[in-house]
Amino acid sequence: MIAELAYQELEPGSLARLFGAGCAAVLVRCPDVVAGLWRGLLEDRAEQMPWEAPLVDMARNYHGSGDITASLGDLFYFQPGRHGYIARKMALSHDEGEDHATMYPPYFVQGAQHYAPRQALLDQCWAVGYRLMAALAPEGTPPRHFQVVVQRLKYQENAGDFDRLGALARNSLGRWGRAGCALDERRWQAAGALSPRGLSDLYGLLADAPVLGRLLRGVNRLLLRRDRSRDIAPGQKLIEGAHFDHRYFSALCGERAQMLTQVFAGGRWIDLPIDRGTLAVIPGSMATQAYGVRHVLHRVLHVEKPGQTGGGDPRTDNVTLLIGSA
Template sequence: MIAELAYQDLEPGSLARLFGAGHAAVLVRCPDIVAELWRGLLEDSAEQMPWEAPLIDIARNYHGSGDITASLGDLFYFQPGRHGYIARKMALSRGKGKGHVVARPAYFVQGGGHYVPRQALLDQCWAIGWRLMAALAPEGTPPADFQIVVQRLKYQESAGDFDRLDALARNSLGRWGRAGCALDERRSQAAGMLSPRGLSDLYGLLAEVPVIGRLLQGINRLLLRRDRSRDIAPGQRLIEGAHYDYRYFSALCGQREQMLTQVFADGRWIDLPIDRATLAVFPGSMATQAYGVRHVLHRVLHVEQQGEGPAGDPRTDNVTVLIGSA
């Protein structure tokens, strides 16, 4: 269910053929390219990452949207079972008549100064994204207008730190905001026929209502036992619930000890290798709409480790780099 391909074999339509054959993801082998990408995005000491920054710098770099997936700049999103990361996100474009790649946001505030991403790095990210996009489009079908998204996502090393950040985020809300978070948690537990949008909202609203709530929770427990997409192994904790990315594709690499990404295929969850030698690529909903490529359900888990492991680098440990197209 997971195919492999060398970067030099990426050509127009090559990913489309593999996804069309039923593969849920493709591992594109490119250790040299990932190493250069990692150096530029994570190891430039002149750049302060948001998980190293004071909160006010994150706020100054936040370019928000009502849709969390469309937000840019620096942000943190902690909500149990839905999301749990600190991130830096950019969108790259090359409009008609423009000879170079343009990034949004164009710079990041660092205390009293600014950090501007190097043009060579932006060009490299664009080149990788463009090649993947051309390979995703069926042969003979040039990619339509698109942007390349570049995201750096930091996850926590311990379950306790996820809990603390969840509590901190929730405490900043008012009473109705906290009630909304509780409703979101309940609706995320809806399984089977109760899980579609609308029905899950209704389940979230009614699950705590006397009598009818107990009845609905009983039905949901039966549905949970039959829903293989809700299976979680002992020692694992759900950080990002099962979802489809809206973009054309997502390509992941990273350095992760406690985090695990899985794709759902053939009625079971399959671990997706995320490392610094490959780009793990899977399609999103825009590929389904544009090319008929089936989007892939995936999730992110935290894996409990016994004992203390070797001390790592807090800047790069449990960090994922995502290159995508939208």
């Protein structure tokens, strides 16, 4: 269900064929490529990462959107069981006839200064994204107009810190905002036939009602027992709930001592190896719409490992680098 190939084997249609054959993910072996990206995007100390920055700098770098997947710049999302990261996100475009990729946002604020990645690094990110996109499109079908997205996602080493950051984020909201957060948490618990949008909203509204709520919670418990996509092993904590990415693909690499990404295939969760030697490619819903490539359900967990800590560098420990296309 998880295939492997070398970066040199990426050619037009090669990923499309593997996903069409039923693969849930493809591991593209490319240690040299990942090393170059990692060095430029995470080890350049001239760049202040958002998890190292004052909150006001994050705010100045935030380019938000009502759609969580479309927000760019610096941001954080801490919603228990749904989202749990601090991130820096940027989008690259490459107009026909232009020699270089263009980044948005064009720079990041660092106190009284601005920072922008080197043009050669942006072009390298574009080249990797374009090659993956061409491999995802069926052979003979040139990739449609798209942007390459580059995301650096920081997760926490300690499981309790996710809860503390979630509480801090909720505390900044008004009374109705906090009520909405509580409703969302109930809504995300809806399983099986209750999980589609609309029905899950109704479940969230009614789950605490005196009589009907008790009945609904009982029904939902039965559905949870039958829903294998909700299974969580002992010692694991759900950080990013099961979801499809709204992009053509996501290619992941990183340094993740306590974090685990899983794909749902064949009625069970499968651990997805993510390291600094491969790009783990997962198709998203835009690939389904454009090419008929089936999108893949996936999630992110925190795994308790007593006595284990990260590699000693808080800048890069439990960080995921994502190259995608949208």
